[in-house]
Amino acid sequence: MDKSLPVFVKINDYKDVLDVVDVMKQKLKETTQTLDKIKQLKTEEDKELQEWEKNITEISRRLAFIDSAFFENE
Amino acid sequence: MSKKKIISKAQVLAKVVPTKVSMTNTNTAKSNNTIKPLIAKSVVKPAVNIVSKPDIKSSVNKPVIKPIIKSLPKLINNKQANFKDTVDKINATPIQKEIAVKTEFKKKKLAAIIKENETYFVYLKNPLDYRRHLLESSRKILFCLRSHQKIFLIRQKKLEEMNKLKISVRELLYLNKKFNEKLPKYNIHLLDDAPSQDMIKPAHIKFSTAKKLVEVKHEKTEMDRLEESLANIERKLKTLQ
Numbered sequence: 226m227d228k229s230l231p232v233f234v235k236i237n238d239y240k241d242v243l244d245v246v247d248v249m250k251q252k253l254k255e256t257t258q259t260l261d262k263i264k265q266l267k268t269e270e271d272k273e274l275q276e277w278e279k280n281i282t283e284i285s286r287r288l289a290f291i292d293s294a295f296f297e298n299e
Numbered sequence: 300m301s302k303k304k305i306i307s308k309a310q311v312l313a314k315v316v317p318t319k320v321s322m323t324n325t326n327t328a329k330s331n332n333t334i335k336p337l338i339a340k341s342v343v344k345p346a347v348n349i350v351s352k353p354d355i356k357s358s359v360n361k362p363v364i365k366p367i368i369k370s371l372p373k374l375i376n377n378k379q380a381n382f383k384d385t386v387d388k389i390n391a392t393p394i395q396k397e398i399a400v401k402t403e404f405k406k407k408k409l410a411a412i413i414k415e416n417e418t419y420f421v422y423l424k425n426p427l428d429y430r431r432h433l434l435e436s437s438r439k440i441l442f443c444l445r446s447h448q449k450i451f452l453i454r455q456k457k458l459e460e461m462n463k464l465k466i467s468v469r470e471l472l473y474l475n476k477k478f479n480e481k482l483p484k485y486n487i488h489l490l491d492d493a494p495s496q497d498m499i500k501p502a503h504i505k506f507s508t509a510k511k512l513v514e515v516k517h518e519k520t521e522m523d524r525l526e527e528s529l530a531n532i533e534r535k536l537k538t539l540q
Binding site for chain 2: 232233234235238241242245246248249252253255256259260262263266267269270273274276277280281283284285287288289290291292294295
């Protein structure tokens with residue numbers, strides 16, 4: 226079977242198809258923008274989490290220092 | 300000694316009526332009521348039942364001030380029973396757990412010392428340093444809380460964006476469907492000179508399974524539907540190859 230046979234589309238349908246393709250293009254653009262936004266938010270979240278981790282480490286360090294200072298005379 | 304005597308004499312002369320003192324656990328206060336106002340002046344409330352090291356020379360003259368520490372050992376003993384279990388349950392790093400256990404052990408030892416000798420003083424070399432460290436820690440904790448709030452807001456925004464994305468994808472799917480509808484419907488088998496039996500079969504199966512699909516429809520989830528459409532597309536792709 227020859228699957229590369231020509232396909233003919235009605236002119237009215239063809240216009241509709243073009244419209245649909247246009248809308249699809251717009252939607253795809255929107256989707257890409259939303260995805261970019263999500264990526265950006267993810268980066269921000271990661272950054273905040275890193276900051277969080279840093280702060281927690283700092284607190285642990287200071288607490289260890291205070292703890293050792295308070296109990297060094299035992 | 301002379302200073303104390305002078306004050307005592309002055310108090311006696313002025314006929315000072317002894318007032319109520321906040322510190323109750325003082326031996327001298329019990330023995331001599333006239334010194335009570337003097338004690339009240341020199342009392343420094345201990346923040347965590349630990350006060351600075353007393354000057355031996357001055358302590359000879361001044362009455363010994365005992366901090367209220369009786370409740371501390373009792374409290375620590377009560378907490379120790381379930382402490383290890385609590386530490387294990389806490390979602391902390393091994394280092395943090397180790398620090399917590401070590402501190403608890405030290406507290407235990409300290410409590411034992413306090414029990415033996417109620418007057419216990421710890422000398423802090425650089426109190427300002429510790430204060431600074433504590434304040435810095437508090438600051439960092441507040442930073443953490445702020446970060447938490449920020450992350451919470453970011454996640455909310457992210458969820459909103461993901462919902463938007465979901466809607467967009469659905470719309471795209473719908474448009475794709477429309478697009479396919481607009482394209483001419485032709486049967487590949489009709490174009491084919493010699494249609495094979497394998498290609499015709501799916502049509503029959505489609506009809507026969509339709510009833511079954513209607514029956515099971517209510518159990519289908521979004522995921523199932525997506526899987527189904529994916530399988531359908533893959534099948535179509537296979538036929539094209």
